[in-house]
Amino acid sequence: MAATDSSDRLGFLLSFRGELTGARIRAALGVAGLHPRNAMTLMQLAPGAMSQRDLAAALEIDPSQLVAVLNDLESAGLAERRRDPADRRRHIVEMTQAGAAALERVDAAVGEAERELFANLTAEEQDVLRRLLDRVVVDRGDHDCG
Template structure:
């Protein structure tokens, strides 16, 4: 009964470091999206719409939000003239969602805000460092994320 030390504080754990830097990066990105005048979720939606028209179902899969949440997001985008819904003639249950010209203009602002944010976040990195970080992040075994919290 020797080893098996209890760390006590969550210091020096690479997992925590990665989680914290990820959260900080996420906050920086949300900030960049926010200062474009769009709520981050609307900016994210526009980013996906930027690749072309999609059904709400496909869009909710891309955004990883429930279809019922997407309704509100699209209502707001539509009332701001940034996106449009129209029925799919081939299957009248479906809505085809498309970005508008105003939406594309907003998306351009989002895009340059993100470029600026990433320049700041990774200012200390050489091109080679950037590639190296990307590679390593791909190694992290995210597949092992299946557990969820139980109760107290």
């Protein structure tokens, strides 16, 4: 069997670059003391309040995982949950002013990290990369991972 150059293996290359990129983004998120999932939650809440169920769907995470994220964000004063007056069974989630300030710091730090990460790509190449990554199948739901 012939040895394969790791750079020929697209999955390996994407995984390796992904780990390096993830480390860079996590370091940028450290500016606001946020875990990536917490930052993504704040980003999702930036346009305005939304139901907890809709937020879980938008983030593509299990509602029980979202509860833990929201507990962290509420403890830090970055988001708050309240009962929906129209339906007391629903929770509405909203970013606080402190959350908005943290998100501004995150946005600036992540923006700088992205400028460094993608400095060798033109704006057009970045758009192509974004479209290609959107097409990569990560979880088809038809396999057993463990």
